[in-house]
Amino acid sequence: MARTPPSDTALHVAELSQTAENLFSIAPAGAELTALAQQLGLSALRKLRFEGRIKPLGATDWQLEARLGATVVQPCVVTLEPVTTRIDIDVARAFVQGYQEPDEPETEMTDDDTTEALGSWIDPALVMQEALALAVPDYPRKDNATLGQLVYTKPGDAPMTDEDARPFAGLADLKSKLEKGGDD
Secondary structure (H helix, E strand, C coil): CCCCCCCCCCEEHHHCCCCCCEEEEECCCCHHHHHHHHHHCCCEEEEEEEEEEEEEECCCEEEEEEEEEEEEEEECCCCCCEEEEEEEEEEEEEEECCCCCCCCCCCCCCCCCCEEECCCEECHHHHHHHHHHHHCCCCCCCCCCCCCCCEECCCCCCCEEHHHHCCCHHHHHHHHHHHHHHHC
16 A cells, blocks of 8 residues: 555545544645636636544544635626635535445436545545535626627528517417407
């Protein structure tokens, strides 16, 4: 078994205390923040902090409990203007000895997505990166950002608006004309 850690933040399971909490605190800065922002497709990652503990879970397993705090900047999906989002979430992972991911193509997935296989190392930085990637908004939108109306046309034809493209848009109009015609 290799005693060389896979990263600077990885903790060797054999060296974790079974009686006391194993505290950790990760706060990347500068180039690390920039690299992580690029990896996640963010415009910027202003702040990032991941603090928590790793404690025994039974005789052979481990529980990671932490708090993730981050400030991310992404382009608005409507206007492309920068949108700043504050993320503050609790993160939990159980590292279980003998746990195996199902590898069959049609396996029913459980609701528990916090359990991982226990290896020789637990790396809080990897858990932080995964939790951040899952917490970043998929479609950030600036307050009061709205889409304009699209107009479709070929040269020489009358423009077709979004309203015209709706298949039942004219039915309400037709119904009102028929009702008015029936009253006469």
